[in-house]
Amino acid sequence: MSEPIAVEPVVEAARLDAADPLAPLRARFVLDDAVYLDGNSLGALPAAVPDRLAEVVRREWGELRIRSWTEAGWWTAPERIGDRIAPLVGAAPGQIVVGDSTSVNVFKALVAAIRLAGEERDEVLVDATTFPTDGYLAASAARMTGRTLRPLPPEAIAAEAGPRTAAALVNHVDYRTGRLNDLPGITAALHAAGALAVWDLCHSAGALPVGLDEHGVDLAVGCTYKYLNGGPGSPAYLYINRAVQGGFDSPLPGWNGHREPFGMRPEFAPAEGALRGRVGTPDILSMLALEAALEVWDGVGIEAVRAKSLALTDFFLRRVAAEVPAGLVESLTPAAHAERGSQVALRCADAGKVMAELIARGVIGDFREPDVLRFGFTPLYTSFTDAYTAARTLGAVLAP
Ligand SMILES: Cc1ncc(COP(=O)(O)O)c(C=O)c1O
Ligand SMILES: Nc1ccccc1C(=O)C[C@H](N)C(=O)O
CATH class of the missing domain: 3.90.1150.10 (Aspartate Aminotransferase, domain 1)
Known part of the structure; x- marks a missing residue:
């Protein structure tokens, strides 16, 4: 032989x-001749973005001006682009809004989860190996809501969740080691304990299937500048599972999340659905650059x-x-x-x-x-x- x-x-x-x-x-x-292996920090520039951004600036801002909020679809961009991201993370339409930074969305999601869980649940779990911003925000959310924060290695969260647990904030993929955590298993264990699951998808969305709806994740957040290639500081997103939308009580109830934003009412009344996760005026240039960037996913x-x-x-x-x-x-x-x-x-x-x-x-x-x-x-x-x-x-x- x-x-x-x-x-x-x-x-x-x-x-x-x-x-x-x-x-x-x-x-x-x-791209150029460099071997670019940093798309987990800043994704490369999709070729369609520069011309689209130039058009937004010249035509939509420069010529249409204020009319663009309606005529160019600016006002509805957060939910429209959310629906564009949805299939990439296994979500049906109507559950994702784009806007703000990941950090801000971590805050919204975690405080809302604590509120949904009810007064008697007095502890919050957080992935101890997390990218620091999640840990800082979880500590502040726990302090503000009078809960105790318990950092745990992600593999311990399923076993440690109990009757006191309001919610856990976990990373789908660890930013340092690249470990993929067991989203289905941890989510199911949290639910069995009566707690909510909040996932940070920064390092998984656009790189692997997430299955948010399939696994019944309650809330999730992620950035769009890594594997979704939205550009430096492109807006993040917030997923609010349809099942918890009615009870989602945002700690940042801005006028964009109001049922009737132009009603100019003194009292806040949340919009139906994921729209209540919006806060203030969307960052249109970054948002429309992201929308153009997402065209690379066609097919x-x-x-x-x-x-x-x-x-x-x-x-x-x-x-x-x-x-x-x-x-x-x-x-x-x-x-x-x-x-x-x-x-x-x-x-x-x-x-x-x-x-x-x-x-x-x-x-x-x-x-x-x-x-x-x-x-x-x-x-x-x-x-x-x-x-x-x-x-x-x-x-x-x-x-x-
Ligand atoms: C897991 C994770 N969460 C959050 C962030 C950052 O949050 P922000 O987009 O608010 O800077 C990063 C990276 O920057 C990250 O890797
Ligand atoms: N947003 C940034 C701005 C500047 C430099 C890096 C980042 C990152 O995203 C780092 C990334 N989250 C990480 O996993 O290390």
Whole structure:
């Protein structure tokens, strides 16, 4: 029997790219020769955005002016764009509004969840490994509402939720390690305890299926500037499950969330449905840039995105193992597909300096304290050749 012929890794990468059904989508983005693995911080620019934004400024702002609130659909943009995001996170229409930052939406969602849970539930759980803003806001929400905050590792939340628990705020994918938390299981356990589930989807939306409706998530928030490519500071979104919309009592009841915003009434009366999650005047330029950015999803299914994401991170992990001498890096990202988001986090000595050197050589990832190299894989535009080049460059930096 003849030995199997070992395929050169660069050839393997090229073959994987040639067989990739999503490969043509890269042309929908503005990219250069750099290997861009930072879409989990700031997604690349979709090619349709600059012209659309110029049109919004020149025609809608410059010429139509105030008429654009109605004639150009500005006023209804938060719910219209929410409905555009909905299929990507497994939500039926009418449950998502776009606006404000993720931080502000975390506050709205968590306080509303505490209010929905009722007075007798006096503790709030929060993912102890969370991106800091969620932890800060959860502490303030708990303090304001007179509840006790209990930070827990996400894998402990299901078992610890009990009759005192009002709600838990959990990240779907951990920003540092790339671990994918068990959204269906944790949500079901919270519900069994009579508590509400609030999920932060920043690092999962646009990278993998979320299934908000299917799993009965109560409330969720996420940013749009990572895997949804909405641009720097693009508005975040708030999902309010239809089942809890009637009881959603916003801690930020601004006039945009009023049943009759132009009624100019002294008393607040919430709008029907997810609209009550709106606060003030939407940030139209960012919002319409996001709307144009979402066109890259036309005809793209999130299942195909997930399949490519896993193939990319598998291939990258394999190439890192081959290119980097043993012991120099340690993957913090779970090997099991069921526990992996769309990034690879490698612990490494002098990670800050190593990332600076990678960037100098055209491989853009990021460094997170204290010792983590983070590589984000955006299936819409990252190629297997990018993954190959990144691993090879890392090998060259660490073992010159
Ligand atoms: C999990 C998570 N939540 C929240 C944020 C940020 O919130 P904001 O969009 O308000 O800056 C980030 C990243 O910036 C994040 O990774
Ligand atoms: N919004 C930003 C603005 C500037 C620099 C980074 C960010 C990030 O989004 C960081 C990201 N949330 C992270 O997971 O580290």
